[in-house]
Amino acid sequence: HPKSYENGTHRVRLQKQALTEERNKPLDPEMQCLLLSDGKRSGHQNHVVILPADGGGGGIAAISFVGALKIPGVIEFSLCLLFAKLVSYTFLFWLPLYITNVDHLDVKKAGELSTLFDVGGIFGGILAGVISDRLEKRASTCGLMLLLAAPTLYVFSAISTMGLEATIAMLLLSGALVSGPYALITTAVSADLGTHKSLKGNSHALATVTAIIDGTGSVGAALGPLLAGLLSPSGWSNVFYMLVFADACALVMSEAAACGFQQVGKEAERGLVCASGGFLSPSAPKHPPVKWAE
Structure with a gap:
């Protein structure tokens, strides 16, 4: 039987x-x-x-696209990366032409000089990682570097006509401040969001979260060079105004993510929120605040 x-x-x-x-x-x-x-x-x-x-x-099933968007900070950091990539890729494609026009160098030397922006980005990414690990505050680290990047881009447009030495110094500094948050968001921030406490141990969200953040950033990577091509005939100053505005938008998004995480951390301490879209009774276990995103 x-x-x-x-x-x-x-x-x-x-x-x-x-x-x-x-x-x-x-x-x-x-x-x-x-x-x-x-x-x-x-x-x-x-x-x-x-x-x-x-x-x-x-x-445990893999998280859905909509479920990944409900994770605190995913939308904010996605938009932050969009604007950060917009600035970074505009420099990547248009910097050699800008140096040729401003410093009156030939194409070969302008191309070699433009690589200093990426060299600065290497040190900026390392510095951003070290600071965020020490302070355990990813969003605040991104916000600080973006805050410093906005005036740096404006100063770069002003003093790059003063000579080759000034151009080299500003390329290294601008690359560090622009590429630092970009590198941090695509690595540590994506990993942290993919293993966020609101997922309650579901580790199947990491790839989805990373794809959303990096995919949104790719929109900025395509949009930045396009806007630069449309604005450059009216003057390079307009291109730099666009870059400063994009950097300011990235700063606003990073601060919005930080404020959102602070609110989630406070609610978790009171035992009210257990997951994205779910609630616990006051007697539920309390979780410590999310330190890294404050």
């Missing part, structure tokens, strides 16, 4: 004859984990082990 076997959410109804036939079949290579360390089958032949359908993910 039939027997019923249940494991978690899986229920399987098997006949004794079917069990006997399956027991006599050789094991599939993927089922070798059911063997003991000495290579023999388990002595409990009547036990049926059913593996989860998701391959060991604990039965």
Whole structure:
């Protein structure tokens, strides 16, 4: 007569004859984990082990696109990266032409000189990572560097005509302040948001969150050079005004993310919020505030 076997959410109804036939079949290579360390089958032949359908993910489904957007900070940091990438990629594509027109260098030397912006970005990314790890405040670190980047871009447009030395110094400084937040958001911030406490241990959101943030940033990467091409005939000063405005927008988004995380941290301390879109009773376990995003 039939027997019923249940494991978690899986229920399987098997006949004794079917069990006997399956027991006599050789094991599939993927089922070798059911063997003991000495290579023999388990002595409990009547036990049926059913593996989860998701391959060991604990039965937790991957987060949806809308669910990822509900994670605190994802939308804000996505828009922040959009504006940061807008500035960075505008420099990447238009800087050689700008140096050629302003410093009157040939194309080869202008191209070589423009790489200093990326060199500054290397040091800026390292500096942003060190500061954010020490302070445990990702959003505040991004906000500080973006705050300093806005006047730096304006000063760069003003003193780049004073000579080659001034141009080199401003390229290194601008690259560090612009690319630092860009590097931080695409790495540490994406990882932190993908493992946010509101997910309650669901680690299947990391790739989705990273894709949303980096994909939104790519919109800015395409939009920045396009706007620069439209504005450059009217003067390079208008291009730099656009870059300063974009940097200010990135600053606003990073501060909005910081304020949002502070609010979530306060609510978590009171035991009111347990996850994105869910609530706990006042007697629920309390979580510490999110220090890294303050």
